[in-house]
Amino acid sequence: MxxxxxxxxxxxxxxxxxxxxxxxxxxxxxxxxxxxxxxxxxxxxxxxxxxxxxxxxxxxxxxxxxxxxxxxxxxxxxxxxxxxxxxxxxxxxxxxxxxxxxxxxxxxxxxxxxxxxxxxxxxxxxxxxxxxxxxxxxxxxxxxxxxxxxxxxxxxxxxxxxxxxxxxPIPDDLYAAVVHPEVEVLTKDARDVLSDKICLKQSIEQGGNLAAFILGLMKADYDLLSRSLKDVIIEPQRAKLIPQFYEVKNAAISASALGCSISGAGPSIFALCKGLETAQKVGAAMEKAFTQAQIENQLYISKINxxxxxxxx
CATH class of the missing domain: 3.30.230.10 (Ribosomal Protein S5; domain 2)
Structure with a gap:
């Protein structure tokens, strides 16, 4: 030993x-x-x-x-x-x-x-x-x-x-850009805002997105991954807890992210991207959106470990 x-x-x-x-x-x-x-x-x-x-x-x-x-x-x-x-x-x-x-x-x-x-x-x-x-x-x-x-x-x-x-399975060129803003979101609050009821339409849409996301990983189909990375249940309820969330998300999508959403209970926001160069571009855009709102933040660029x-x- x-x-x-x-x-x-x-x-x-x-x-x-x-x-x-x-x-x-x-x-x-x-x-x-x-x-x-x-x-x-x-x-x-x-x-x-x-x-x-x-x-x-x-x-x-x-x-x-x-x-x-x-x-x-x-x-x-x-x-x-x-x-x-x-x-x-x-x-x-x-x-x-x-x-x-x-x-x-x-x-x-x-x-x-x-x-x-x-x-x-x-x-x-x-x-x-x-x-x-x-x-x-x-x-x-x-x-x-x-x-x-x-x-x-x-x-x-x-x-x-x-x-x-x-x-x-992980596609070879899949990267994540993650930005952590200096704001506090308590896990308890993030849980408390969630409704315990969802409608049938939401369940069907989310189930389709989840299944297609997994298929996109298996096939390394980045277009399918992009179409699938849409949370219609949790994100709309939690977004209000994170200042500038939609500004940051829109900046990521405009910079060619495959998709962008809340990491865990927040306040960090992640974006999945095809390629390191795109991930760096997306991360910079997300950083800028927070910085323009005078919110300190840290950026992490990473492949899936x-x-x-x-x-x-």
Whole structure:
């Protein structure tokens, strides 16, 4: 076994417009890094020794921390919860961004401990424990951020309860432009604005868009992807929570994005694009729309990250 392991887990975009709570994909950056190491402490168990870059917003208590709890549950499952292990968390992505910050921490935490113990379980087998960690943050057992962050790729979640998750094929030239504005959207508020009723016409249209989007990925049909990336249920309800949303979306579409929508619960906005040059052009247009409204923002350009969480040292 290693004496120390450092793991990076990437940010993720959930929902992907047409797949509310059932689609998500991983980015190359930003992301979180976590280091775990065996300790010579007399007292056993997992201990979070330091959290960097979080402005004292995250708890050091293992049971209240997404990374700590996920790792602890894995150790308990393996019958190794008495091992003295120290964990150091490096938060390198914004909170409440709609980019799966807590999920990245959970994925990195469970991946790091699994690697420290010389990989007794596969990534697929540790997904459950990462989801348990994410559940600490939002109270729900769902994998639309955790699964992409841990496993990589574009993930379809057929069923959250059973973690029936599947990686979808990714066209070679598919890129994402993601802009995170410096505004706050609470996940609770983003959930509260949603109606629990939809009309039959909306259900049919959204179902057709989801099916066609998956087919577009499989066939690398960018025109079909573009026609399909239209959310007729969730986006219209949440758009009002994000200042300049439609201005940013229109700027992305005008710059040749395949489609543009809200990342997770927001406030980040993502656009899928064909080719790096187009993604850069689209990202610049989205940035400009926010900047003209005097809203600070950060731009991330990325292919779909197909590796997910990785050991970096």
């Amino acid at each position: 290693n004496n120390s392991v450092r793991v990076f887990a990437p940010a993720s975009v959930a929902n992907v417009a047409v797949g509310f709570d059932i689609l998500g994909f991983a980015l190359d950056s930003p992301g979180d890094e976590i280091t775990v190491s065996f300790s010579d402490r007399e007292s056993g168990g997992l201990k979070i020794t330091a959290i960097h870059g979080a402005d004292n917003k995250l708890p050091l208590v293992v049971e209240k921390n997404t990374a700590g709890f996920a790792a602890q549950q894995l150790l308990r499952h393996l019958g190794k919860e008495d091992l003295a292990i120290d964990m150091e968390i490096h938060k390198k992505m914004p909170f409440g961004s709609g980019l799966g910050s807590s999920a990245a921490s959970a994925a990195a935490g469970v991946m790091a401990v699994n690697a420290l113990l010389d990989h007794p379980l596969s990534k697929e087998e540790i997904l459950h424990f990462a989801v348990l960690g994410e559940q600490i943050a939002d109270g729900a057992y769902h994998a639309d951020n955790v699964a992409p962050s841990l496993l990589g790729g574009m993930i379809l979640i057929r069923n959250n309860e059973d973690l029936d998750v599947h990686q979808l 197909q590796h997910g969480a990785v050991v970096i040292e």
